[in-house]
Every structure is written in structure tokens, then in C-alpha cells.
Amino acid sequence: MSKKKIWENIDRNSQMLTKMARDIWENPEVSLEEVYASNLQAKVLEDAGLKVTLGLNGLPTALIAEYGNGKPVIGVLGEYDALESLSQDSIPERKVREEGGHGHGCGHNLLGTAGVGAVIAIKEAIERGEIHGTIRYYGCPAEEELIGKLFMLRDGYFDNCDALLYWHPSSNNTPWRVPCLASTSIVFSFKGLTAHAPQAHLGRSALDAVELMNVGANYLREHLPREVMLHYSILGNGIAPNTVPDRCQSWYMMRAPKRSYLDEAFPRLVDVAKGAAMMTGTTLENVEVLGGGNDMVMNQTLADLFVKNMNELNGPSFTDEDYAFAKKITDQFIPEYKTMGAQAFQIPPEYYDKDLLDKIVPVSDAKVLPISGDADPSWVYPFGAFYCATWPIGVFTHTWQATACTGSGIGMHGMLFASKTLAGACYELMTDDDLMQMVKKEFKDLDLHYKANIRADSVPHKVKLR
Structure with a gap:
């Protein structure tokens, strides 16, 4: 059995994979609500003969196929x-x-589908006795909120893996060789006392506390290492302006090149929140990571x-229609924008x-990549990742242009290239023991000590606007 045969399997399944990716694109679901997508992938994998578990501890849209x-x-x-408010034809x-x-x-409609295609191709090779070992597909929800894989790791669903493979849509075809930023997502909840606006002195405004906290956080920035980034949004309190709001929340995301930077910055941000509560006579009711x-x-x-397999495949197979589609998008960019978008993907x-x-x-x-929900498993298991081009040079993620491309031929052809790259890497790891040992030795020599970012009793849930 050669890799070529496995890649031919993906070619035979290309229509099915393209349809799956398009179906998920046409039915976008945000974090922890991916019911259509997870059920669709579970059915396809089960029909292909894999053992499928849909719904994992506290994550009903997570799945494992083995x-x-x-x-x-x-x-x-x-x-x-998917992402909120990014609807686009x-x-x-x-x-x-x-x-x-x-x-x-x-x-992500492409990301998961490529993995499904690769795993089915490897499964059929194992079934025929041509390669040996165990292949698993992990359908991981809520990457955009950075929680899915965190809970799956905590609860032991990656146990016994010798390597974890991943890819992400992009404008580039390249492996990830540099680290992603560390991150923390926190909600600060304030409780005050309602009052009618003419008697505002009788109330205690939770919204005032949130606003003062955000002002304090902006002053804090100067006294944190330059690499530490703070982002925040105010969660709605749903009260008319003629009422003093007794509830309000501020949602923060912190980023830095190293987890240690965030460990030092986090308690200082909490102190800012405590000070805002003190100034407004409110209570800092909860700090939830x-x-x-x-x-x-x-x-x-x-x-x-990954580079070896990409080169053997000779890159993605785009059509004339794909190149024309890409040109229509890039023609709308000013040169500076296109350059920045290219730099974002190295x-x-x-x-x-x-x-x-x-x-x-x-x-x-590149010096560093954006934050990713895959970072924590990489501290526990050998982890490899790569980009494949699924949209034109200059396009950023989280834009209407990216949405347009992930439902188009560009996205589908990039996805099939990624699926073959994944499958080729799986094949070599399962047939070349020396290579597998090199992967494991490199990881072992790092002597990493993982510290979880969530408590043992934490439950995955969405941030809900009040």
C-alpha cells in the first residue's frame, strides 16, 4: 500500500467531502451549538465503519471516531x-x-472535513491490513472560545495518543514552526443596586464599575510587559438608561507569548476590578476563567x-475559476492591506x-502565531500543524472575504490538499517506526510540565449577554 493509493481514496471521496464542507458552510453554528456539523460528521464516519462517540462530558457537540x-x-x-455576524455569500x-x-x-467547515477525509482513507488501509495502528478523529467544538480541546484534554480524551495532527485554513501553504500566543478568557461580574434615575444616589451602578475597571485596565497596560495584550468588551445589562443597573459584566481576553506573562498580569487585572468595585460601592461578584x-x-x-508530503503533492490544485475569483477579491484591496494580510500568514x-x-x-x-485552541494538547502530546491556502493572499481570518472563499472552489480545493497532507503524514507515522520514535524523542527532550488553565470542576459554557 502506498501513499498514492491513500491519496486516490481521498480523490474518490472528494465529492462527498466537498458536499460535507459546503453543507456545514451553509448551516453555520457558533461555539457549543455545532449540532448540525457534529451530527453530519458523526454519521459520515460511522457509515465509513469507524466507532463513533458523539457527545463527551459536558460537550454534546464533541465527537471521537476511532x-x-x-x-x-x-x-x-x-x-x-462558525463566527457570529459573518454571514456572506x-x-x-x-x-x-x-x-x-x-x-x-x-x-472550520473545511478544517474538520479535511480531517474526516484523511481518517477515512487511513481506516480503509488499516482494514485491508496494509498499515497497522489506531487512527482517531477528534471533532472539537468551540475553538473560537478556546474551550473545546481544553476540556477534552482535562477529561482524558486524548489519552494514549502518540501524535496529534492539525491544519488550519490560510492564504499560505506552510508548516507551523513557531509558537502561538498564550491566552486567558475571563468574565468579571459586578453586582450593584438598582434605583430610578432621579434617585440615582440610592443606587450602585454595576455599569460604572465595569467602565472604571476598563479605564483602570488601560492604565495598567503601561506597566505590563509590552508583549501582553488586553482586549475587552462590555456584556449588555439589558436595563433602560433611566435605571441604575445592578448587574454588568466585562469580558476580557489576555494574550502573551508565554503563559508566565499572563500568570503575572492576571492578579493585577483582578486588583483593578476590585478597585473599581470599591470606588462604586458595588461587589465584584465573580471572576470566571x-x-x-x-x-x-x-x-x-x-x-x-508536512513539508515533505506537501511537496510530493505539488501544492493545491486550483482551477482557472479559483484564480479569477481570487483576483476579484484582491483587486478590492489597497496595497498596504494586501501586504499586511500576507505578513499575517508568513x-x-x-x-x-x-x-x-x-x-x-x-x-x-514569523516570530509568533495568533492564539489557538490547540495549544494545551501540544504540551502533553507531540503536536504538528500546518497551513493550507483556502483564500487569496491578503485576506485575513474573521472577514467576509474569508467566509466567501471557504464556501467556494478555492476553499474546497485547499481542503482536499490539506486532507491528503494529513493522510500522507498519518501513513508515514504508522509505517515508519524510526520516524515515530524521532517525533516522540523530540517531544520528550523538551521536558515540558503542563499546568491546566481550568479547574477540575469547571463546566464548558458560552458567555451569555444579559
């Missing part, structure tokens, strides 16, 4: 959550499909393996004049 037995155990990570100009609707502006992640650990042996300057990248970029000069 086939085979013994070592090595290779896990392929998938996602399928799959055309190269702005056109909302549904007012206020969601959209796949991060390409929703989730977050460590800085990611990249396995360079796995990165090399695309070298020699490609800035292109619209769509069909080449492999084996080395990245």
Missing part, C-alpha cells in the same frame, strides 16, 4: 464552529446571505513531515504580487 488497535495511535484534530463581493447570520470566516491556552509547542519533526515578499498561492513555503520567519 478505528484499528495497538500502536501507534494518531489523532487528527477537527473543528466546525460565496461570491467575491460583499453580499450578506442572512442579516445578522453567522459565517465560516475562519474556515472561561478558558484559554498555553503558548503552543511545535514539533519540528512533524513540521518537516508569506514571503516575493509572493506579494500573486493573488493565490499554489506553492509550498517550507520555512517561516
Whole structure:
């Protein structure tokens, strides 16, 4: 059995995979609400003969599909959550499909589907006795809120994995070789006392506390390491302006290159919140850490393996229609915007004049990548990841342009390339014991000590606006 046969399996399944990705794109669901997507993938995997478990402890839209037995155990990570208010038709100009609707502006409809295709191809090779070991697909919910894999890791669902493989939609074709930012997501809840506006002196405004906390946080920035970033939003209290609000919340996300920076900054932010409560006569009722992640650990042996397979595949197979679609999008950019978008995905300057990248970029000069919900598993298991081009050069994630492309031919052809790259890497890890041992030795030599970012009794849930 050769890799070529496995890649031919993905070609045979390409229509099914493309339909799945499009179906999920047409039915976008936000974090922890991915019912359609998880059920669809579970059914396809079960019909293909894998053992499927849908619904894991506190995560009803998480799933695991497994086939085979013994070592090595290779896990392929998938996602399928969409983004709020990013509804967009799959055309190269702005056109909302549904007012206020969601959209796949991060390409997770493609991300999970590629993993499904790779795992089915490997399953069939195991079934025929041509390779040995165990293959797993992990359908991971709520990546956008950085909680799905955090809870799955805490509850032991990745146990016994020898390696975890992942990819993400992008404008580039390159492995991840540098760490992602560490992150923490926190909600600060204040409680005050309602009063009618003419007698406001009788009330205690939780909204005032939130606003003063945010002012204090902005002053705090100067006294934190430059690499620490604070982002916040005020969660609605649902009270008319002629009533002193007794409830209000501020939702913070903190980012930094290292978890240690956040561990030092977090208590100072809590002190700011306590001070705001004191100034307003309110109570800091709760400080809830929703989730977050460590800085990611990249396995360079796995990165090399992805480049090898990408080169053997000779890049994604885009059509003339894909290149024309990409040009219509990039023609709308000012040069500075396109350059910034290219830099965001570590695309070298020699490609800035292109619209769509069909080449492999084996080395990245990036210093750090954005935050990712995959970081914590990378501290416990060998982890490898890569980008595949699914939208034009210059496009950022979380934009209408990304949503348009992830439902178009560009996204589908990039997804199939990613599926083959994943499958090729799985094949080599399951047939080359020396390679598998190199991956494990590199990880072991790092001597990592993982510290979880959530409590043992934490329950996954969405932030709800009051």
C-alpha cells in the first residue's frame, strides 16, 4: 500500500467531502451549538465503519471516531464552529446571505472535513491490513472560545495518543514552526443596586464599575510587559438608561507569548476590578476563567513531515475559476492591506504580487502565531500543524472575504490538499517506526510540565449577554 493509493481514496471521496464542507458552510453554528456539523460528521464516519462517540462530558457537540488497535495511535484534530455576524455569500463581493447570520470566516467547515477525509482513507488501509495502528478523529467544538480541546484534554480524551495532527485554513501553504500566543478568557461580574434615575444616589451602578475597571485596565497596560495584550468588551445589562443597573459584566481576553506573562498580569487585572468595585460601592461578584491556552509547542519533526508530503503533492490544485475569483477579491484591496494580510500568514515578499498561492513555503520567519485552541494538547502530546491556502493572499481570518472563499472552489480545493497532507503524514507515522520514535524523542527532550488553565470542576459554557 502506498501513499498514492491513500491519496486516490481521498480523490474518490472528494465529492462527498466537498458536499460535507459546503453543507456545514451553509448551516453555520457558533461555539457549543455545532449540532448540525457534529451530527453530519458523526454519521459520515460511522457509515465509513469507524466507532463513533458523539457527545463527551459536558460537550454534546464533541465527537471521537476511532478505528484499528495497538500502536501507534494518531489523532487528527477537527473543528466546525462558525463566527457570529459573518454571514456572506460565496461570491467575491460583499453580499450578506442572512442579516445578522453567522459565517465560516475562519474556515472550520473545511478544517474538520479535511480531517474526516484523511481518517477515512487511513481506516480503509488499516482494514485491508496494509498499515497497522489506531487512527482517531477528534471533532472539537468551540475553538473560537478556546474551550473545546481544553476540556477534552482535562477529561482524558486524548489519552494514549502518540501524535496529534492539525491544519488550519490560510492564504499560505506552510508548516507551523513557531509558537502561538498564550491566552486567558475571563468574565468579571459586578453586582450593584438598582434605583430610578432621579434617585440615582440610592443606587450602585454595576455599569460604572465595569467602565472604571476598563479605564483602570488601560492604565495598567503601561506597566505590563509590552508583549501582553488586553482586549475587552462590555456584556449588555439589558436595563433602560433611566435605571441604575445592578448587574454588568466585562469580558476580557489576555494574550502573551508565554503563559508566565499572563500568570503575572492576571492578579493585577483582578486588583483593578476590585478597585473599581470599591470606588462604586458595588461587589465584584465573580471572576470566571472561561478558558484559554498555553503558548503552543511545535514539533519540528512533524513540521518537516508536512513539508515533505506537501511537496510530493505539488501544492493545491486550483482551477482557472479559483484564480479569477481570487483576483476579484484582491483587486478590492489597497496595497498596504494586501501586504499586511500576507505578513499575517508568513508569506514571503516575493509572493506579494500573486493573488493565490499554489506553492509550498517550507520555512517561516514569523516570530509568533495568533492564539489557538490547540495549544494545551501540544504540551502533553507531540503536536504538528500546518497551513493550507483556502483564500487569496491578503485576506485575513474573521472577514467576509474569508467566509466567501471557504464556501467556494478555492476553499474546497485547499481542503482536499490539506486532507491528503494529513493522510500522507498519518501513513508515514504508522509505517515508519524510526520516524515515530524521532517525533516522540523530540517531544520528550523538551521536558515540558503542563499546568491546566481550568479547574477540575469547571463546566464548558458560552458567555451569555444579559
